[in-house]
Amino acid sequence: MASFDSINYSLRPSKSVQRGIVFHGLKALSDAMALQNSLYIGFGSIWFTDFVMAHKALEIDEMISIEANDVGFRRAEFNKVYRSISVVEGRSEDKLPELLNQGEYQARPWIVWLDYDGALDEEKVEEMRWLLLNAPPNSIVLFTFSATQNAYGKPAQRPGRVADILGPVVPDELSREDCNQENLPQTLASLTMDFLSSVVADNARPGGFIRSFKIPYFDSVGMVTVGGVLPALGTAPAARAVIADHKWQGIVDEMIQAPPMTLKEVATLQAELPCLEDLTRARVQELGFDLLEHQIRSFQRYYKYLPNFAEIVS
Known part of the structure; x- marks a missing residue:
């Protein structure tokens, strides 16, 4: 079942907190880096909640939503909230390279938020790698995935499974306790950030990768959002200054779990x-x-x- 059939993404309090932190940070980075003519790319589903925020908070007009589900594609076309949103049907690992091959998108900053339904796996990691190495300069990339422990195997299998997915950044001493229900979101958040940094460093991408977002949160199951900036050389100091400011909230040191309240x-x-x-x-x-x-x-x-x-x- 597609997630849009069971979840109204606009009403979940912990998800709202996560989304608010992300867009507050994106606004600060966009202003500091003087980003212009940015393209927003994501999975709008049928709700387009993050697209509304991208348009209102970041003043981005052109936005692209990728939808692999055929019914979801038709519903997304019907429900898109602005005429400047383009809904493309297919899988993101196919559609992102197609977008990059279009000349009008090659030189513009991308703000990409791949908000996956499921757990981290090898396919998602390869898509992360591709985006880190190919997104245009001054792009900002974010990834969200499930950190529910059952998706990573039985307790004794989880450290090995995490190592299979993320590779050498996973220490040999990763323990079962690191991968239990309470600790797995933080563990995956930290290790995935290490993976993102290592991909960019190993391939000597100009400008590097600035770690900007690490947000574990509880949304009926444990979830993780990670991401950062792929700056041009000239904008890297401004971006680093934003992240270093004591007011920066994108790096969260504890699980976000908004209390249910009347x-x-x-x-x-x-x-x-x-x-x-x-x-x-x-x-x-x-x-x-x-x-x-x-x-x-x-x-x-x-x-x-x-x-x-x-x-x-x-």
Whole structure:
């Protein structure tokens, strides 16, 4: 079953946080690098949530959505939210080289977000490699994949499976504990970032690869988003300065798991923010309800990225 048949991508709170962090970062990078005439490429599905953000936040007009599912392609054509979106039918590993062969796209920066449905595998890793080596200068690339532990084999098999997928960047001492349910998203995030860096370094791509996004999050299963900038030599210092700033949020040091909260709870806590001090569980209890400490910390850190929606019952 295609994911668009079971998931409304616009309503998932942890996904919304991840998406908000990504586009906040993309905006900062685009401004600092003075990117112009960028092309946005992704998997819009039938919802096009990230395409709306690319158009509004980044002011990108021309966007391309790749859709391999034949029913999904027809629905995407029907549901595309802007006339400047082109939906192409096929698999991304075939369509991305076709796009690069079109002269109008060869010299323009690409912002590519390959938001995969499934787990990391050899096919996805090869597509990452191709994009890292062939995307035009000043492109920004992002990859999202599942980190649910069952997709990587039984506990004793997981370290070997991760090594098979990512190759020499995986240390020999990778343990079963590194690959358990709790730790696997962070493990995959770190190792995949190492893989992306190594591909660019080994092939001496001018400008290199600037590690920019490492976001593990929980979205009914563990998920990972990683990515970075493939700068031209002249824009590399500006991009590195953005990532080095203490305000940069693209590198996340803990699993994002937005707490399930009612609209009343959200509104009550939101009215306490922003504040210099950390919200405490005692303060939440004073307000009339209760949350666990990690839920409070997550809300305070990411509340600006949570979705705003309500159900209207007539």
